[in-house]
Amino acid sequence: MDNIVITRMTEEDICEIAELDKLCFKVSWSEKSFRDEMQNKLAVYFTAKKDGECIGYAGFWNVSGEGGITNIAVLPEYRRMGVGTALVSALVREAEKLCLDILTLEVRKSNFAAQGLYNSFGFDIIGERKRYYSDNGEDAFIMTKELKRR
Numbered sequence: 001m002d003n004i005v006i007t008r009m010t011e012e013d014i015c016e017i018a019e020l021d022k023l024c025f026k027v028s029w030s031e032k033s034f035r036d037e038m039q040n041k042l043a044v045y046f047t048a049k050k051d052g053e054c055i056g057y058a059g060f061w062n063v064s065g066e067g068g069i070t071n072i073a074v075l076p077e078y079r080r081m082g083v084g085t086a087l088v089s090a091l092v093r094e095a096e097k098l099c100l101d102i103l104t105l106e107v108r109k110s111n112f113a114a115q116g117l118y119n120s121f122g123f124d125i126i127g128e129r130k131r132y133y134s135d136n137g138e139d140a141f142i143m144t145k146e147l148k149r150r
Contacts, residue, residue: 004083006090009045009057011038016054017047024073026135037070044098046090048074048083058087060095060103067095067147069105072114084117092121096147103147106132106140118143 009017014034021028037043037059044067045059056074060067069091074083095103106129107114115125123143132140 003050004055004086005049006046006086007049009034009038009047009059011035013047013054013057014038017057020054020057020075021071021073023075025071027133029071043070044091044094046087046094048078048087050078056083056087058091060091062095062098062100065099065101067091067098067100067103069103072105079113084114085120088117088121092145092147100147102144104142104144106142108133109139109141115141115143118145121145 014031018029018031018034021034037045040061042061042063043059044062045057047054048056055078056072058069058072060069072084072087072091074087092103103123105118105123107118109128123145125141126144127142129140129142131137
């Protein structure tokens with residue numbers, strides 16, 4: 001994970017992040033969606049950069065003391081190199097700093113790599129959402145992590 005820097009997402013990152021999102025997800029967010037997120041006072045987003053290039057991002061919404069993780073994405077060529085771990089770590093640290101009680105996310109039942117990553121941070125499967133994903137109707141696991149208050 002040499003030369004990987006995790007920072008808060010900025011307006012300048014949006015074009016690059018929207019392109020990254022297209023490479024990572026079948027149903028991707030538009031530039032407008034990311035611009036709207038940057039204006040959303042509940043949203044917290046981080047980017048992972050290598051040599052100034054955005055190679056990943058992650059974010060959550062802070063709603064009523066809970067963090068709802070929206071997306072975690074890493075370019076395919078940078079997966080399994082610690083980038084996702086660094087992004088999830090940044091989300092957890094920020095959520096703890098904000099004194100949130102839990103972080104929650106949905107993950108595809110078939111995405112064993114992501115489930116393993118989340119599990120390594122102490123996320124537990126607490127339920128499932130049937131036909132959650134619009135691209136193929138796949139079910140999702142709901143995973144949560146209780147947070148330590150600082």
